[in-house]
Amino acid sequence: MSAFSLSAVIDAIRSCLPETTGPVALHEPRFDDRDREYVNECLDTGWVSSAGPFVDRFERMLADITGVRRAVAVVNGTSALHVALQLVGVRPGDEVVVPALTFIATANAVAYCGAIPLFADSDERTLGLDPHKLAVFLRNRAEVRTDGCYNRDTGRPIRAVVPMHTFGHPVDMDALLAVCEEFRLAVVEDAAESLGSLYKGRHTGGIGRVGVLSFNGNKIVTTGGGGAILTQDEELGERAKHLTTTAKRPHPWEYVHDEIGYNYRLPNLNAALGCAQLHRLPILVEQKRRLAERYANAFAEVPGVRFFREPPFARSNYWLNAILLDEEHAQWRDRLLAETLRLGILTRPVWRLLSSLPMYRHCPRMDLSVAESIERRLINLPSSPWLAGDERAS
């Protein structure tokens, strides 16, 4: 094989993108007639805010797609995570296992509960939390008592684990569920990036005790801003609805709130856009998988770099496409980012490890060598579904 060449990498990226004059974004939504029709219906009827028929409809559609009993729509993915952690019993002073390599929201939601993130390493095959490494850590450092799992180093309870399906690629959930059962930890799936992704045929977000989705503007389906809490447990679902709608007791006129709830309900206007967009989800996933295939082929013969493919047990939505430089070429990452940006191709590095940020620097962690390596070498590529071409769009 020939040596690593920056221009070979750039040529491979360009060969997958349409010829355009303007810059190519990392991920950009596009809207169709149905999106406009549903949003207009809210404007025409006046149902734009916290009441209206689209919220129920959106929740039913989400439950159908993800195969859960209950979906509760909320204002964004971060608030969904915040409430999901409370639903599984996370309390102030608890520790919650989160990957060091994730978007900031995963750890922030833990902090909003007064809990402390315990940072876990990544699995090179999935880019998500490594269940085997977590098991080794817990066997060495944790103990299960009658009232739950404790971190022997800090003395604090470890309450839950939040696997995040990075760029739409599912975590090895069977292995993770086994560890969590052994150590009696609740599983909250951060499926913010993985709407449309399957793990062994099951929809991500519907596998753990609770799951969350995000409909931010850069996600595969957007409501402008939005999120959802997913669960198979009817009672938890009911509680999620109650907590996210100010914990108000149903009554024809009285204002009775029976605990400190949140005003996290998704407005009808946003839900309308969500309903319209969900009709298109299968097409969006198809387009994104086609674009990923094109990148995979383009990078097959490029030395020193690998296009990240879905793990064997998964059917991924390929939300954000990614390449990984070989470790010995990691020093080219910033040159590659600068060069592609100069050409109007919006590439991005992966998130800084959350364990290195000022507010989380002092939190407990396990060995993070794989996450550190991925952080040095990964680059995200433009991934808007329509880049794949429109031949199958409706």
Ligand SMILES: *Cc1c(COP(=O)(O)O)cnc(C)c1O
């Ligand atoms: C987008 C995202 C969220 C939630 O983000 P919101 O902008 O609050 O909807 C949470 N976790 C991950 C990993 C995300 O990518």
